[in-house]
Amino acid sequence: MSDFNDVLTPPPAPAGTPGAEERQWAMFAHLSALAGGLVTSAIGGWGFFLGPLIIWLVKKDTMPFVADQAKEALNFNITVSAIFVVLLILTVLSLGIGALLTVPVMLIVGLGALVLIIIAAVKANNGEAYRYPFTLRLVK
Template sequence: MSDNDTTTPNVEPQAPLPATQSSDERTWALIGHLSAFSAFITGIGCIAGPLIVWLVKRDTMPFAADQAKEALNFNITLAIAFTALVLFSIVTFGIGLLIAWPIGAVLCVAWFVLTIIAAIKANEGIAYRYPFTLRLVK
């Protein structure tokens, strides 16, 4: 290398760090996920709970709104799946229950486990995306 060569080190710009959420925002995100368990009280609560959190917090808390919307989409997807299983059982005059009951049981366990995982992640400030979810609410 000669004295005339000035080389600058190849420095890549760093990506900005994700914004940290406040404790209130993480709590509301947690509530957005756990409100789906109100389905045990009212059947439609699995959709109504996240919908209410999303509608209330969508303008003031972006992380909480995002997580409530994700929970809403997941619960709508499961409601569609359960409706399809019921219709399948009706169309097959009950014979479809041999298939619908095991699939329904697996979906119930998956719903419970994935909702708990999502709530824990949201409480840590990590955006969680449910697998196999139709993103109907944008």
């Protein structure tokens, strides 16, 4: 049971006040999820996690605040993508009848994700470490 709690418990924020460049990169880490979804929209929009992943890989050794926020954005977008995959599978398994339930849930989850990403970007730009709710923290 402790392993599951480790996945759900957010890590502590990095110490220190981030500089302007670091805050800007952290904001980009959150907003890049939206850009990734737009760029890959022709193939289903599954690129939400690509932007945060790239920023995390590039900046993780040089900017601790950016690494923390990019990792948080990455974990959140992996969680949202997993929710969409489960809903898609339910739709297919129900031969499309489940779409009466899954499509509204997808819209609610998508709208909620959009709002949370914008909130996270604003907080990161203000130098505050944001923790998404309901996020599986798979990347540590």
